[in-house]
Amino acid sequence: MTTRTTSPPPAPGATQVSAPAVPAPVVPVPAVPAPAVPAPAVPAPAVEGGPAVAGWAARQGGGAPGPAVRVREVRREFAGRAVLAGIDLDIAPGEFVALLGRSGSGKSTLLRILAGLDADATGKATVPARGAVVFQDPRLLPWTRVLDNVLLGLKGRQARAQAAVALAEVGLGGKERAWPGTLSGGEAQRAALARALVRSPGLLLLDEPFGALDALTRIRMHSLLRDLCRRHQPAVLLVTHDVDEAILLADRVAVLTDGRLSLDERVGLGGARHRSDPGFATLRTRLLAELGVTDDEASGAAGARGGEASGTTGRDAPVAAAKDAAGEP
Numbered sequence: 001m002t003t004r005t006t007s008p009p010p011a012p013g014a015t016q017v018s019a020p021a022v023p024a025p026v027v028p029v030p031a032v033p034a035p036a037v038p039a040p041a042v043p044a045p046a047v048e049g050g051p052a053v054a055g056w057a058a059r060q061g062g063g064a065p066g067p068a069v070r071v072r073e074v075r076r077e078f079a080g081r082a083v084l085a086g087i088d089l090d091i092a093p094g095e096f097v098a099l100l101g102r103s104g105s106g107k108s109t110l111l112r113i114l115a116g117l118d119a120d121a122t123g124k125a126t127v128p129a130r131g132a133v134v135f136q137d138p139r140l141l142p143w144t145r146v147l148d149n150v151l152l153g154l155k156g157r158q159a160r161a162q163a164a165v166a167l168a169e170v171g172l173g174g175k176e177r178a179w180p181g182t183l184s185g186g187e188a189q190r191a192a193l194a195r196a197l198v199r200s201p202g203l204l205l206l207d208e209p210f211g212a213l214d215a216l217t218r219i220r221m222h223s224l225l226r227d228l229c230r231r232h233q234p235a236v237l238l239v240t241h242d243v244d245e246a247i248l249l250a251d252r253v254a255v256l257t258d259g260r261l262s263l264d265e266r267v268g269l270g271g272a273r274h275r276s277d278p279g280f281a282t283l284r285t286r287l288l289a290e291l292g293v294t295d296d297e298a299s300g301a302a303g304a305r306g307g308e309a310s311g312t313t314g315r316d317a318p319v320a321a322a323k324d325a326a327g328e329p
């Protein structure tokens with residue numbers, strides 16, 4: 001705040017006498033709210049764990065009011081095709097949102113935009129200052145031990161201790177000195193989760209993190225992820241093809257169709273969720289219908305994959321375990 005000091009003018013007819021310079025008392029000026037001025041656009045900082053990319057998503061400072069994530073009119077084109085055609089999305093602090101959609105619908109594209117890994121989108125997005133991403137591939141450095149993978153990029157005297165605590169939290173206590181090549185698929189993904197959560201992210205982005213795991217390991221990872229999110233309370237965006245996974249994990253499920261969110265539904269099933277719950281089945285049917293898939297198609301696709309209990313979208317099921325294709329880079 002700037003303060004100003006003033007001296008009154010001499011009275012009419014008075015003789016002005018020079019006086020020794022005396023510091024004028026500081027007169028506090030009442031605080032007046034300054035008019036809001038749009039801040040100049042600045043490149044978003046690199047997401048921890050990812051490369052430095054000049055993103056356009058604005059980063060919130062600590063304690064910013066309102067949603068943790070606010071997306072307005074976000075568009076992204078590839079070769080003249082609008083993959084995202086004006087997305088609006090809010091995610092509250094601590095809220096878990098799952099994003100469903102067919103292959104090529106733009107799910108991973110939106111996630112990368114929020115991560116600051118795609119600077120070519122238009123529109124506006126506000127995200128927490130600190131974020132982390134977990135991909136389908138754990139992306140552990142094979143020449144670095146597990147503990148060093150988790151604390152990658154962290155500095156400070158307490159970093160190693162914090163990384164060890166994070167590994168214990170995901171069930172990998174005692175694996176600190178292990179090489180990534182000795183871990184199972186589920187263990188490697190646990191290490192990737194530890195690497196993300198040790199950074200205390202305000203936003204956790206999950207890009208099909210369990211898509212390459214077998215059914216039993218995926219069930220265990222679902223339980224672990226629920227516990228970790230309850231403990232750390234980040235805002236979460238999960239990209240998945242699996243309808244059942246979305247219902248089991250999320251507070252809300254959104255469906256991306258033709259570049260827009262065609263459905264955004266709250267999951268009102270409480271904490272403990274079971275596929276046998278009538279409400280689970282009702283929501284599953286509604287989400288599958290929004291994706292253009294019937295229950296019978298989804299069940300048949302699950303059977304073709306070896307009896308796996310899953311709601312992976314039917315006509316997209318053959319590519320559910322592979323990377324998104326057909327235009328979603």
